[in-house]
Amino acid sequence: MTTTIRWEQDRTGVVTLVIDDPDQSANTMNQAFRDSLAQVTDRLEAEKDTVRGVIITSAKKTFFAGGDLRDLIRVTPETAQELFDGGMAIKRNLRRIETLGKPVVAALNGAALGGGYEIALACHHRIALDAPGSKIGCPEVTLGLLPGGGGVVRTVRLLGIADALLKVLLQGTQYNPRRALENGLVDDVATTQEEMLARARAFIEANPESQQPWDKPGYRIPGGTPANPKFAANLPAFPANLRKQTNGAPYPAPRNILAAAVEGSQVDFETAQVIEARYFVELAAGQTSKNMIQAFFFDLQAVNSGANRPKGIEPRQVRKVAVLGAGMMGAGIAYSCARAGIDVVLKDVTPEAAAKGKGYSEKLCAKAVSRGRTTQEKADELLARITPTADPADLAGCDAVIEAVFENPELKHKVFQEIQHLVEPDALLCSNTSTLPITALAEGVERQSDFIGLHFFSPVDKMPLVEIIKGERTGEEALARAFDLVRQIKKTPIVVNDSRGFFTSRVIGHFINEGVAMVGEGIEPASVEQAAAQAGYPAKVLSLMDELTLTLPRKIRNESKRAVEEAGGTWPTHPAEAVIDRMVDEFDRPGRSGGAGFYDYDESGKRAGLWPGLREHFTREGTEIPFKDMQERMLFSEALDTVRLLEEGVLTSVADANIGSIFGIGFPGWTGGVLQYINGYDNGLSGFVARARELADRYGDRFLPPALLVEKAEKGERFKDA
Numbered sequence: 001m002t003t004t005i006r007w008e009q010d011r012t013g014v015v016t017l018v019i020d021d022p023d024q025s026a027n028t029m030n031q032a033f034r035d036s037l038a039q040v041t042d043r044l045e046a047e048k049d050t051v052r053g054v055i056i057t058s059a060k061k062t063f064f065a066g067g068d069l070r071d072l073i074r075v076t077p078e079t080a081q082e083l084f085d086g087g088m089a090i091k092r093n094l095r096r097i098e099t100l101g102k103p104v105v106a107a108l109n110g111a112a113l114g115g116g117y118e119i120a121l122a123c124h125h126r127i128a129l130d131a132p133g134s135k136i137g138c139p140e141v142t143l144g145l146l147p148g149g150g151g152v153v154r155t156v157r158l159l160g161i162a163d164a165l166l167k168v169l170l171q172g173t174q175y176n177p178r179r180a181l182e183n184g185l186v187d188d189v190a191t192t193q194e195e196m197l198a199r200a201r202a203f204i205e206a207n208p209e210s211q212q213p214w215d216k217p218g219y220r221i222p223g224g225t226p227a228n229p230k231f232a233a234n235l236p237a238f239p240a241n242l243r244k245q246t247n248g249a250p251y252p253a254p255r256n257i258l259a260a261a262v263e264g265s266q267v268d269f270e271t272a273q274v275i276e277a278r279y280f281v282e283l284a285a286g287q288t289s290k291n292m293i294q295a296f297f298f299d300l301q302a303v304n305s306g307a308n309r310p311k312g313i314e315p316r317q318v319r320k321v322a323v324l325g326a327g328m329m330g331a332g333i334a335y336s337c338a339r340a341g342i343d344v345v346l347k348d349v350t351p352e353a354a355a356k357g358k359g360y361s362e363k364l365c366a367k368a369v370s371r372g373r374t375t376q377e378k379a380d381e382l383l384a385r386i387t388p389t390a391d392p393a394d395l396a397g398c399d400a401v402i403e404a405v406f407e408n409p410e411l412k413h414k415v416f417q418e419i420q421h422l423v424e425p426d427a428l429l430c431s432n433t434s435t436l437p438i439t440a441l442a443e444g445v446e447r448q449s450d451f452i453g454l455h456f457f458s459p460v461d462k463m464p465l466v467e468i469i470k471g472e473r474t475g476e477e478a479l480a481r482a483f484d485l486v487r488q489i490k491k492t493p494i495v496v497n498d499s500r501g502f503f504t505s506r507v508i509g510h511f512i513n514e515g516v517a518m519v520g521e522g523i524e525p526a527s528v529e530q531a532a533a534q535a536g537y538p539a540k541v542l543s544l545m546d547e548l549t550l551t552l553p554r555k556i557r558n559e560s561k562r563a564v565e566e567a568g569g570t571w572p573t574h575p576a577e578a579v580i581d582r583m584v585d586e587f588d589r590p591g592r593s594g595g596a597g598f599y600d601y602d603e604s605g606k607r608a609g610l611w612p613g614l615r616e617h618f619t620r621e622g623t624e625i626p627f628k629d630m631q632e633r634m635l636f637s638e639a640l641d642t643v644r645l646l647e648e649g650v651l652t653s654v655a656d657a658n659i660g661s662i663f664g665i666g667f668p669g670w671t672g673g674v675l676q677y678i679n680g681y682d683n684g685l686s687g688f689v690a691r692a693r694e695l696a697d698r699y700g701d702r703f704l705p706p707a708l709l710v711e712k713a714e715k716g717e718r719f720k721d722a
């Protein structure tokens with residue numbers, strides 16, 4: 001008997017199967033588990049007469065972690081059959097336990113996600129322990145996969161097709177135990193381990209011959225199946241919802257989930273299991289799931305675990321932070337810090353402006369209380385941590401400063417000079433500038449080694465990323481402390497070296513410029529927007545330009561141009577520049593905040609369609625280009641500049657580039673991030689280089705592949721961290 005699943009039988013005949021992988025900190029569906037499952041299943045059948053019932057639980061902190069992603073990311077079309085067979089073996093064994101004729105209870109002592117929840121689904125009764133951080137659900141879709149261990153087949157039979165799709169499968173929602181109970185994913189929630197096991201025994205006692213509802217005669221799937229005309233009438237809504245969810249972008253998982261659910265609902269259980277396995281294997285062997293697993297699992301782990309944090313420096317926690325500037329960003333930063341338990345002094349030029357900044361937290365707290373996401377008491381505690389002020393003296397005792405005043409270097413210098421002797425003598429000094437080089441900003445303070453860039457994204461309370469920018473004189477200690485602060489407020493830190501626009505602001509600029517340039521070439525603006533959406537960008541390109549305002553990139557461009565020319569270089573004029581100049585100077589359309597941009601806006605500031613003048617002044621017949629070219633011009637422009645940033649040493653980590661591009665600037669998630677996009681392109685790097693040259697021929701030298709890319713392609717390498 002292997003030790004992955006321990007068999008513990010008490011005197012009453014109840015068998016507790018304790019899953020406890022001896023080689024890993026979490027249980028996964030690896031080979032050892034598969035073998036163990038087969039063995040305990042054989043034994044249950046052989047010793048059936050002495051078995052009164054079964055409890056499945058785990059000895060780890062989490063119940064079960066799901067498929068082993070290290071195995072899944074390596075699946076190729078050639079090894080797909082092996083995956084199919086392994087998956088079917090697990091399914092067959094779970095099915096044998098489910099139909100043994102004995103009551104089987106899942107005692108979920110911790111998180112049961114993916115494969116973990118699928119084991120629970122094969123049990124007749126599911127009890128979850130209300131442990132902190134415990135999550136239940138099928139998040140496979142967020143990795144480009146579907147639950148291939150019977151999860152589609154059983155959720156459809158448990159909840160009905162519509163609820164299974166909308167509540168569990170298509171969004172991959174992770175529920176806490178209480179919400180899992182409300183939504184029918186589990187049957188019971190216990191508050192202690194003892195209580196959970198006692199209730200499991202009570203269930204076994206009360207249900208000596210348990211059967212799944214779907215194995216009882218006359219069972220019908222709740223809500224019906226497509227075979228029922230009433231249900232069939234609603235069916236067309238599913239693909240439409242799906243299109244809405246993915247915006248037409250190339251995410252194959254939702255499509256396969258829908259197909260597995262609908263097709264599987266019309267056949268018997270065993271056939272449905274085979275259908276599910278086929279759709280699962282197709283996803284696992286494809287490129288998108290590999291991209292998403294790489295980004296959302298491996299890269300994210302590398303980034304958050306501190307691969308980029310200097311080693312050997314004691315972790316430090318911030319107790320009291322000064323946030324300078326209570327505008328849009330300052331208000332959001334204050335909230336995020338207070339939420340993490342840090343005291344915040346929120347300073348602006350007038351008490352009113354500071355109070356208005358705190359008002360933002362008041363609004364967010366009220367909303368969270370009304371939605372039941374927090375209690376009034378916790379909200380009050382959070383708000384009590386924020387002290388709005390206009391008095392610099394209130395900054396005494398702050399051990400970190402985050403500056404978020406207007407984007408003006410002189411003002412930023414002045415503000416830091418004013419406060420540098422008021423805060424703690426070793427306080428960490430951070431600027432939230434979105435573009436200004438950190439090295440030059442640092443010249444405004446005495447302790448330049450403690451000065452660092454901490455670039456948040458808007459809206460701060462929702463956006464998970466923070467870009468840490470190391471100036472030339474930033475010390476290792478400051479970098480480690482900035483990293484710790486970002487983790488303390490539960491955000492994801494990427495680290496880059498100093499440069500104008502750093503990584504994120506510079507790269508997103510290429511996306512926008514490419515969209516705007518296409519309008520300038522005479523291409524229909526609605527097609528440009530459609531191309532961005534179908535490429536998988538969360539925001540359409542011209543609408544994003546309007547949000548950021550057209551005058552801002554102009555200002556940044558003029559400053560960058562001056563800097564390049566002062567250094568003796570030539571500024572590579574981008575075709576978007578002329579379009580933006582005309583929009584601002586000739587048509588007075590500076591973007592959303594100015595009430596008019598590429599879009600029209602109504603009085604309340606809501607978008608009211610693309611500005612018809614675009615067609616009149618820019619669009620020309622015969623300028624259409626292939627849709628694929630439109631999409632790839634946007635994707636390639638960002639990817640190519642990311643490679644240049646690696647060449648320049650601004651970026652030093654592939655994981656940071658991938659995570660930063662998805663979480664910070666909306667690079668499409670199906671790609672796995674901006675460098676993984678290059679890795680995963682047809683024929684890898686050499687395919688990408690060939691295509692870049694083609695785009696350069698057609699649309700301009702800005703698409704020429706950088707030397708680093710060509711070199712790596714020639715060596716047959718990929719972008720990968722050491």
Ligand code: NAI
Pocket residue numbers: 324325326327328329330347348349353403404405406407408411415432433434435455456457458
């Ligand atoms: P904002 O205009 O909303 O707020 C700036 C605030 O600074 C105002 O409340 C102003 O009264 C205050 N302020 C001006 N002088 C001050 C002084 N001497 N002392 C204290 N407060 C003073 O600007 P926003 O959008 O919040 O941007 C702030 C900074 O964050 C800028 O450097 C910007 O580039 C950067 N940033 C902006 C992002 C965005 O999406 N808006 C994203 C990331 C960074």
